[in-house]
Amino acid sequence: MLRWLRGFVLPAAACQSEDDYFRYQILFEDLDRNGDGVVDIKELKEGLEYWSSSFGKDSEKDILKAGDANQDSGLDFGEFVRYLEDHEKKMKLAFKSLDKNNDGVIEVSDIIAAVKSLGIHISEVQAKEILKSIDTDGTMTVDWDEWRDYFLLHPAKNINEIIHFWKRSTLIDIGESIAIPDEFSEQERQSGDWWKQLVAAGIASAVARTFTAPFDRLKVMMQVHSLKTRRMRLMSVFEQMVNEGGIFSLWRGNGTNIIKIAPETALKIGAYEQFKKWLSFDGSKTGIFERFIAGSLAGATAQTCIYPMEVIKTRLAVANTGEYSGIVDCGKKLLKQEGIRALFKGYVPNLLGIVPYAGIDLAVYEFLKNHWLKHYAEDSVNPGVIILLACSTLSHTCGQLVSFPLYLIRTRMQADALVEQEKTPMIQLIQEIYKKEGKRGFYRGITPNIIKLLPAVGIGCIAYEKTKPILGLT
Secondary structure, eight states: OOIIIIIISOTTTTOSSSHHHHHHHHHHHHHHOSSSSEEEEHHHHHHHHHTTTOSSSSSHHHHHHHHOOOSSEEEEEEHHHHHHHHHHHHHHHHHHHHHHHHSEEHHHHHHHHHHTTTTOOHHHHHHHHHHHHOOOOSSSSSSHHHHHHHHHOOOOOOOOHGGGGOOOOOOOOOSSSSOOOOOOHHHHHTTTTTHHHHHHHHHHHHHHHHHHHHHHHHHHHHHHHHHSEEEEEEHHHHHHHHHHHHHGGGGGTHHHHTTHHHHHHHHHHHHHHHHHHHHHHGOOOOOOOHHHHHHHHHHHHHHHHHHHHEEEEEEHHSSOTTSSSSHHHHHHHHHHHHGGGGTTHHHHHHHHHHHHHHHHHHHHHHHHHOOOOOOOOSSOOOOOOHHHHHHHHHHHHHHHHHHHHHHHHHHHHHHHHHHHHSOHHHHHHHHHHHHHHHHHGGGHHHHHHHHHHHHHHHHHHHHHHHHHHHHHHH
């Protein structure tokens, strides 16, 4: 970052106030393309792009918001100098928090420890690649001048925000996701932004689920009815659903799917934080293994509490038109006709599916992240939204592929009263599926599930970005 600035404007010896003022002036004049004495957001954005300062798509907005004291949508030289002076103080604190032995330089071990504090484990080779992107003199260490120059126009306020590039965005739940919950920084907790993020993610999840609900019902129908007929094609099942209940029947069960977002997310986040505390001995930071255990237990806790809603969602999706008048009517009839145990049908395979999903999801994401850091982290350790989105989509897909047979068995057990005369135990159901359909039978409905994944993630991310400004998030 800022290679021209480091090589020409910022000499290594420039540490006195006069030199600081001079380099601020040179930098300001370079940003002020039209020479009107004010750097507006367009000029700031162009400057950041020119210097490859890709720390985030809204970096210029964050800088302008922090430095524009008179709120005239621009930075004059005085505001620019005050912002950089204040920002350097914060960067100095961040540098000192990394430099544990106070020797004035950041080494590979410091990078590994800092990234590990966020639950991200990297190898020494990967840490060297990160260090190399900041180091300008080839010493494989970073002194204060190199650190300051690299993060000069980075709007972060502390070390946690700086190394939060690889903070995983798993807040948006597109339906079957039992991914390990997101991590919130201390600043997010203190400012209250964490609950705004949860609200924004909840709205985005609801939008994504609603847009892709027809694929979700299509998957359930193929899972449940495939024992009756092996000839179940996407278009034929789709036509049957429309002919039976009209176009709006494609969204049957989606109401329950949306209603359960809030309690499920709240329970999962709360349980995750509690399990992390129990697993972090002597107040130490939690690593990947501890996060995996905490995430799996949190997923199991949340699923246990909201599981009756999962059963009701499946029954509504499979039921014929007019069989149930709504969510409450479905719940009442289930209790009256089949008893309280009906609300927990398929609970065991659902619980068994959590561990492989969470484990594979996390392992694949960590592999993809480490691969990017090792091979592509040249001038910045920020992967960008496209890479993060691709990594999340691939890791979710792998998690679903591994756990899908268990979720198919769960769905069959949830709906057995509607398609079978007698209750079928889990082991017997597995034997029947294998005998009648073979190995492919355990993946009935996987096609619409994969088809919905990419648009669901994309729609969810767009909805999340559109919702954040409404809630005052940047």
